[in-house]
Amino acid sequence: MQCPRCDKVMTPVRPDEVEAQQCPQCEGHWLEGEDLRRLESTVNVRLFEWRKLPSEELQTRELACPRCEPRQVMKKVRSERDQHVLLDVCERCHGVWLDGGELRAIQEMGFVAALTDAVRFITQD
Numbered sequence: 001m002q003c004p005r006c007d008k009v010m011t012p013v014r015p016d017e018v019e020a021q022q023c024p025q026c027e028g029h030w031l032e033g034e035d036l037r038r039l040e041s042t043v044n045v046r047l048f049e050w051r052k053l054p055s056e057e058l059q060t061r062e063l064a065c066p067r068c069e070p071r072q073v074m075k076k077v078r079s080e081r082d083q084h085v086l087l088d089v090c091e092r093c094h095g096v097w098l099d100g101g102e103l104r105a106i107q108e109m110g111f112v113a114a115l116t117d118a119v120r121f122i123t124q125d
């Protein structure tokens with residue numbers, strides 16, 4: 001799978017029992033399905049490397065889902081708790097893209113709370 005931002009091939013990383021795909025260049029993460037839900041109950045996220053949040057301009061750029069064919073543009077979901085965090089959510093496969101710094105911002109504000117925002121969004125139909 002390729003990074004929706006840089007087109008680099010992502011590699012699997014495993015913080016605890018959760019498997020995520022990580023981009024070697026921008027350090028963003030792709031999470032989907034059960035792994036996303038499992039991450040909610042995971043306290044230990046220290047294996048992730050932190051970076052600064054991407055610029056607002058970069059964050060608001062449209063991204064296509066790395067999973068779906070044909071091309072599916074992901075929906076931007078702003079966290080209710082931290083206005084700096086903008087998640088990209090695929091409405092088709094329910095995957096979530098987190099930019100490198102977003103995971104850090106999310107952890108600092110309460111990782112579970114932030115992902116609950118995302119999960120609530122993708123499960124409301």
Ligand SMILES: [Zn+2]
Pocket residue numbers: 003004005006007008023024025026027028
């Ligand atoms: Zn990337």
Ligand SMILES: [Zn+2]
Pocket residue numbers: 065066067068072090091092093094095
């Ligand atoms: Zn998708």
